[in-house]
Amino acid sequence: MGRFPVLLATLLALVLGACSVLPQDIGAQIVPTRTDFKTLEAAYHVLLERHVDRPGPQQLLTGAIEGAEGYLQKTTEEKGAGCATVAIERPELTGSSESDLLKLSGALEEAAKACATADRTQLERAATDGMAKSMNECHTYYLDPDRAKTFNQPPQEYSGIGATILAPTEEGGMSQIASVFPDSPAEKAGVRPGDRIKSVDGTDVTDFAPDEIAQRIRGQQGTVVQIVLVRAGQELTVSITRATLTPPRVFERPHEEGQISQLTISALNGDVARQTKDLVQRDIQAGVKGFVLDLRNNPGGDLSAAVNIASIFVQDAVLVKQIGRDGKTEQVGTNKDFYVGFAGPIVVLVNERSASGAEIIAAGLRASGVASVIGTRTAGCVGIAQPRAMPDNGLLLVTLARMQDAKTGEELNGKGRGVAPDSAVTDDANTEAQEDLVAAIAALKDRIARSG
Numbered sequence: 195m196g197r198f199p200v201l202l203a204t205l206l207a208l209v210l211g212a213c214s215v216l217p218q219d220i221g222a223q224i225v226p227t228r229t230d231f232k233t234l235e236a237a238y239h240v241l242l243e244r245h246v247d248r249p250g251p252q253q254l255l256t257g258a259i260e261g262a263e264g265y266l267q268k269t270t271e272e273k274g275a276g277c278a279t280v281a282i283e284r285p286e287l288t289g290s291s292e293s294d295l296l297k298l299s300g301a302l303e304e305a306a307k308a309c310a311t312a313d314r315t316q317l318e319r320a321a322t323d324g325m326a327k328s329m330n331e332c333h334t335y336y337l338d339p340d341r342a343k344t345f346n347q348p349p350q351e352y353s354g355i356g357a358t359i360l361a362p363t364e365e366g367g368m369s370q371i372a373s374v375f376p377d378s379p380a381e382k383a384g385v386r387p388g389d390r391i392k393s394v395d396g397t398d399v400t401d402f403a404p405d406e407i408a409q410r411i412r413g414q415q416g417t418v419v420q421i422v423l424v425r426a427g428q429e430l431t432v433s434i435t436r437a438t439l440t441p442p443r444v445f446e447r448p449h450e451e452g453q454i455s456q457l458t459i460s461a462l463n464g465d466v467a468r469q470t471k472d473l474v475q476r477d478i479q480a481g482v483k484g485f486v487l488d489l490r491n492n493p494g495g496d497l498s499a500a501v502n503i504a505s506i507f508v509q510d511a512v513l514v515k516q517i518g519r520d521g522k523t524e525q526v527g528t529n530k531d532f533y534v535g536f537a538g539p540i541v542v543l544v545n546e547r548s549a550s551g552a553e554i555i556a557a558g559l560r561a562s563g564v565a566s567v568i569g570t571r572t573a574g575c576v577g578i579a580q581p582r583a584m585p586d587n588g589l590l591l592v593t594l595a596r597m598q599d600a601k602t603g604e605e606l607n608g609k610g611r612g613v614a615p616d617s618a619v620t621d622d623a624n625t626e627a628q629e630d631l632v633a634a635i636a637a638l639k640d641r642i643a644r645s646g
Contacts, residue, residue, distance in 0.1 A: 508562040
């Protein structure tokens, strides 16, 4: 995989961005600008000075040129004319950070003049985005001002059906239902995780992005939306009355007559750790004997939330190790304030879209010996990122540290890495059963039975 995708679950309410993030470095000072491309220049210096992989000027500036060329190509295709060329002349880079930046600035100025339909601000943002993407890892990326406003924010109230949507797992496939909120209109209509979405109100949405589908499904409270789903190869038409909802950060479903609790955590932000702790304590009092911690499709969020959720189940333990820009290793340990003392079996359920903080929880609980992991290998998108405010009111996420498994020392970030399950089970889209969830429940039943 050349570049990591941004691993985002698309809620039917709003799009939420997530990774393992530290608080925003709002006090950081950017050096005075020397070019007219203030946002690009600010991002350039942050990446040079802060990124864990210590990039050089040539890598960043080449990425900026590629991003700008992509924008010029797109605007030419959309508007049909106006650009004399979409190729930006590569300046001869010397390795001198400041002189090479000035050369890039000059090349972008010439490109803007040669393309009458180009928006200078959008050209700069495309170059900034290309620079961030040149790092070739999932925690470093640029958000324009509109996307920055909703970055890592808790879900807001909206009118819809109560489900989350994910992009297709294969090229040419249909977007699918990732989760269904308890007692929501979607659940009452029989919508299930894994259902593929074929059409909304008569419009074929096979080629639509998840957020575009979400926009069509949302609507005024009390109105009806008709959705054609594909389940186990068969089409199913459902009519759902929209309602006002607030997407839950965590929700539970009982199994095996209440002996097992499935805790589904959709993202790691807001007070999700406190909510999870409250549910666990309530379940323990109710006699729950085992937990499925369902982190499928969880894209991550705040590092503190990941640490605190893991700390509910284990105390005085190292969850993961982090390696900084200076090469030093630090331990990421548990928070004693969240530990509840549960001694029963735990299964962490993951898939290829479990990322970042979700991977930290899975790796940490397994390394501590309190849980096993079932599902598929996780995304391999594990690191510590920090948001930096940009001059255009956008945000640059920059990776400050990488993560290692606390027990094995293996790198968690990268293609083919992540958390490998103890028991590999893939959910089959052509069947109604969630095979991975079924396997997790079966494993817990066996352990509960053996424990007497």
